[in-house]
Amino acid sequence: MSEPLLSSRRSSSEIDGPEDGLLRREPKRHRKPERHGDWIKIGLGVWAGLATLGVIVVAVVCSGMKPGSAPDASFPPKGKRNVVFMVSDGMGPTSLHMTRSFVQHVKGLPWGETLSLDKNLIGTSRTRSTSSLVTDSAAGATAFSCGLKSYNGAISVLPDGSPCGTVLEAAKLAGYKTGLVVTTRLTDATPACFSAHVNLRSEEDRIAEQQLGDYPLGLMLDLALGGGRCHFLANTTAGSCRADSRDLVAEAQEKGFKYVSDRAGFDSLGKGNHVSLPLLGLFAPTDIPYELDRKSEDYPSLDEMAEVALNALEAATKDSEHGFFLMVEGSRIDHAGHGNDPAAQVHEVLAYDKTFARILKWVESHDAVLVSTSDHETGGLAAARQLHEAYPEYLWYPQVLANASHSSEYLAAQYKEFSGEDEDTFIRKTLIEDGFGILDVADDEVEKIKAHKDNAAWAFADIVSRRAQIGWSTHGHSGVDVNIYGSKGTERLRGNHENTDVGRFLAEYLELDLDKVTAILKQKGVSRTSTGSPEYSWMGRGLEELKANAHDAANFHIDALDSYHGDFKRHVHML
Numbered sequence: 001m002s003e004p005l006l007s008s009r010r011s012s013s014e015i016d017g018p019e020d021g022l023l024r025r026e027p028k029r030h031r032k033p034e035r036h037g038d039w040i041k042i043g044l045g046v047w048a049g050l051a052t053l054g055v056i057v058v059a060v061v062c063s064g065m066k067p068g069s070a071p072d073a074s075f076p077p078k079g080k081r082n083v084v085f086m087v088s089d090g091m092g093p094t095s096l097h098m099t100r101s102f103v104q105h106v107k108g109l110p111w112g113e114t115l116s117l118d119k120n121l122i123g124t125s126r127t128r129s130t131s132s133l134v135t136d137s138a139a140g141a142t143a144f145s146c147g148l149k150s151y152n153g154a155i156s157v158l159p160d161g162s163p164c165g166t167v168l169e170a171a172k173l174a175g176y177k178t179g180l181v182v183t184t185r186l187t188d189a190t191p192a193c194f195s196a197h198v199n200l201r202s203e204e205d206r207i208a209e210q211q212l213g214d215y216p217l218g219l220m221l222d223l224a225l226g227g228g229r230c231h232f233l234a235n236t237t238a239g240s241c242r243a244d245s246r247d248l249v250a251e252a253q254e255k256g257f258k259y260v261s262d263r264a265g266f267d268s269l270g271k272g273n274h275v276s277l278p279l280l281g282l283f284a285p286t287d288i289p290y291e292l293d294r295k296s297e298d299y300p301s302l303d304e305m306a307e308v309a310l311n312a313l314e315a316a317t318k319d320s321e322h323g324f325f326l327m328v329e330g331s332r333i334d335h336a337g338h339g340n341d342p343a344a345q346v347h348e349v350l351a352y353d354k355t356f357a358r359i360l361k362w363v364e365s366h367d368a369v370l371v372s373t374s375d376h377e378t379g380g381l382a383a384a385r386q387l388h389e390a391y392p393e394y395l396w397y398p399q400v401l402a403n404a405s406h407s408s409e410y411l412a413a414q415y416k417e418f419s420g421e422d423e424d425t426f427i428r429k430t431l432i433e434d435g436f437g438i439l440d441v442a443d444d445e446v447e448k449i450k451a452h453k454d455n456a457a458w459a460f461a462d463i464v465s466r467r468a469q470i471g472w473s474t475h476g477h478s479g480v481d482v483n484i485y486g487s488k489g490t491e492r493l494r495g496n497h498e499n500t501d502v503g504r505f506l507a508e509y510l511e512l513d514l515d516k517v518t519a520i521l522k523q524k525g526v527s528r529t530s531t532g533s534p535e536y537s538w539m540g541r542g543l544e545e546l547k548a549n550a551h552d553a554a555n556f557h558i559d560a561l562d563s564y565h566g567d568f569k570r571h572v573h574m575l
Contacts, residue, residue, distance in 0.1 A: 075492065076509050082323035082368035083506055084310075084359050085144070085167075087190050088352050089137060090334025092377025092480050098342060098398075098470070099349040101383075105398040116357040117372070122491070123484040125499045127376045130159055131557040134479045137334065138201040140375030140499060141193035147503030147514060151558035155189065155198045155207065159559035161543040163197040163536060165517025167506045168325055172220045174512055177277065177313050177324040180221065181305045183288045184331030185228025186211065190375065194327050195221055197521065198540045204231050205242050206540040212252050212280075215538050216524035217517075219255065222277045222324075223312060225305045226331075227284035229261060239285050252280050266300045272311030279312065281305070290332055291347040293410045302330060303355045310362050323367065325510065328355065336407070337378025340472040341461040343404035343436075345381075360487055369489040369509060373502055374482035380473025387466060400468035403437025408460035411435045415449065415456055423450065436464055 088095075100115055107113075129139035131151035142150045142157070146164035150157060156166050172178045180191045187196075187204035196210035208231040213219030230241035232248040253259055257280045260266055266283065269275050288299050300308075306328050313324040330352030336345035356372055363370045386392040411431045418426055427449055432441045441463065449459045458475070465472065484493050484502065493505055507514055524538075535542045543558070 076511055077367070077489070080317075080321060080323050080367050081510060082313075082317075082325075082363075082366060083171075083510055084326045084328060084363060084368065084370045085506055086352075086356060086359065086370065086372035086485075087141070087144070087327065087329040088333055088349070088372060088374045089184075089190055089329055089331050090337040090376065090378030090477070091330070091349060091352070091374045092381060092478070092482055094381040094383055095333065095337075095345060095349055095377075096483070097383050098381065098401075099346045099353070102346045102398045102401055103350070106402050115353045116360065117353050117483075117485050120356075120360065120372075120485045120487065121483055122486045122494050124481045124496045125373050125484050125502060126481055126496065127374075127499050128479065130559050130561075132562050134477050135376050135499075136201075136477065137189035137375050138193060141190040143499040144373075144375070144503045144506070145193040146518075147500050147507060149500060153200050153202075154558070155192045155196055155201050155203075156194075157197055157199050157539065161199060161535070163518065163521040163539065165514040165519075165521060166194050167503060167510070167512060167514070168194040168327065169217055169220050170507065170512035170514050170517045171325040171510055172222075173217070173517060174510070175320065175322040176510065177222045177316050177320075177322075178220060179223035179309045179313055179324065179326040180226065180329075181223075181302070181309050181326065182226035182329040182331045183302050184226065184329070184335070185231065185286055186224050186226045186282070187228045187231045188287075188331065190329050190331065191224075191226065191327065195224075197536075199543050200541065203540045204228075205244070208232050208242075208248055209246070210538075212248055212257075213255065216521055219278070222316065223279045223309055223326075225279070225281040225283075225300075225309060227282065227286055227288045229282035230285045232282060241286075249280075249282075252278075263298055263300065266304070266308075269308050269312075271304075272308035273315070275308070275312040275315070277312065277316050287332060287335070290336065290344045290407045290409065291351045292344050292404065292407045302328070302351050303358055306355050306359060310359065314366075325506075328359065330355065334378045335409075337381065338475055339408055339457055339461050340379055340465060340475060341408045341457075342381075342468055342470045343401045343464050344407035344409070346401055356485070363487045368487075370485075370487040371490055371493065371502065371506065372485040373499075375499075376477045377480045377482055378477050379475070380478040380480075382471035382473070385465065385469040385471035387469065393469070396469040397467065400438075400464060404435065404464060405437070406435040408457045408464070411460045412455070412457035416453060431460070432463065436460075438463060438467060 096115065096117060100118065103109065103115070104111060104113060127135045127140055129135040129152050130149045136152040138154050139150050139152045142148065142154055145156050145166040145168065148158060148164050151159055156164055158164055168178050180186065180195065182188065182191050185204065187207040189201045192201065192207045196207040197215070198206055211221055211224065230239055233240035233242060234245045234247040235242045236245055249259055257278045258276060260269065260281045261283065266281060283299055288294065291301070294301065309326055313326060317323050330348060333345060333348040333352060336348050359370055383396050385396070415427065415431060420426060424446060427446050428441055432438050445463055449456045452459055481496065484497065486493055493502065
């Protein structure tokens with residue numbers, strides 16, 4: 001193990017140079033003159049040492065090993081393998097502290113009782129993208145799917161506008177079965193990065209088309225469970241959010257997909273034991289509701305969907321020499337962070353932790369590994385908040401979160417639909433008292449909610465955060481390192497890593513060649529722009545068009561860190 005970069009401590013036995021002696025105020029010792037023959041011996045010794053060191057360095061570089069590490073002949077393992085990759089979107093280290101303390105409070109547990117994730121922490125990941133020190137989910141997930149860095153907004157596309165082959169695509173082409181399980185839209189950034197290629201994450205209609213095989217590689221997905229039904233329905237259909245009349249659900253069924261769209265359909269899958277692949281499950285128009293709001297009779301949980309996926313993929317690969325690759329995302333941890341809603345977030349993290357425990361148990365009895373990490377942290381969460389100018393108190397109150405029975409998003413939607421006369425009573429009693437268990441709402445808090453009726457979720461969330469003394473620095477993402485969790489077999493991810501190392505580990509474990517997939521994608525459907533740069537028409541809008549239509553084209557950064565543009569002066573009035 002190499003010496004820590006900032007380590008400067010040495011034992012007294014290591015301090016033996018003349019300068020060190022002077023620092024210790026020891027008398028300078030004079031050596032006897034060396035004989036000429038001794039100098040020759042010393043020179044030969046130094047030359048031999050340097051030559052040996054050079055051989056070692058070359059061997060290390062060529063093998064890709066870290067200095068001091070030993071070759072691992074057991075990696076990758078031989079025979080049938082499975083990989084489950086979990087993404088806790090937006091979950092940072094403080095999210096774990098907050099959720100752990102919440103559980104200890106609710107269940108009356110001692111402080112030594114921890115989450116399943118805590119017991120399997122192996123490292124941390126650095127998250128920056130090519131365009132910012134604060135990544136978005138698209139660039140973060142591209143690092144996982146392609147093992148390469150890209151700009152914020154890129155869906156498995158590199159800064160030069162070219163597609164990069166993903167772990168899921170390479171696994172499918174190598175003979176593995178593949179699956180996605182999410183609680184957000186299937187067309188959202190993280191699942192999209194494993195199953196599609198577009199220059200900007202907002203191209204969700206095109207992402208849906210590619211997920212069903214409408215792109216050069218054809219159908220790569222065997223199983224997909226989550227939300228986002230509106231992007232698969234024709235715009236002539238109620239509940240559609242597509243811009244065109246393509247009915248992707250009908251197209252999927254024509255390709256042999258079994259399609260389910262509600263709780264009854266999900267239950268008919270028999271926990272995955274009554275499934276023939278391919279399978280498409282779209283259980284909500286957009287995102288599946290928060291765990292705090294989700295009614296089990298209406299929507300399946302992340303844990304239930306993961307159980308179906310594991311059983312279905314295991315059965316489908318029973319007689320195959322290849323296993324499967326499955327990506328499972330606790331998507332809405334991120335949304336709770338964006339909303340600065342601590343009550344919603346602890347329940348999302350608990351749902352993710354429960355799913356992690358289920359998958360880990362499965363992995364431990366199969367030829368498989370489980371890797372879990374976050375694409376970034378959201379909200380700049382702090383388990384502390386100073387409410388007044390006076391000296392701060394060293395505390396926060398998990399019991400405030402325990403009193404909440406709904407998310408701020410849910411209460412804001414209820415308020416937006418209110419049309420009665422006694423608005424104040426509805427806010428105080430029906431929403432805040434019944435929804436949050438808070439009895440001391442202040443008049444100015446009620447007025448703030450009334451002033452933002454069309455979008456009051458943040459105002460509701462702040463009522464909870466202030467009383468719990470939970471702090472947030474942003475409604476966006478932060479640049480903090482995030483945790484890596486893993487099962488046995490993921491030891492290579494111990495320590496601090498770049499997020500691309502996670503993607504490379506997934507590919508190396510399954511012995512996949514992502515470069516070959518990239519080459520196939522680049523060969524097909526390529527045209528040239530007037531400037532001679534390549535354009536991939538099947539990816540939707542090209543980079544040139546995106547740059548031309550950018551709000552501030554001069555600041556459209558994709559391959560270099562963005563810089564300060566006087567944003568403080570432009571936005572200070574919003575603070």
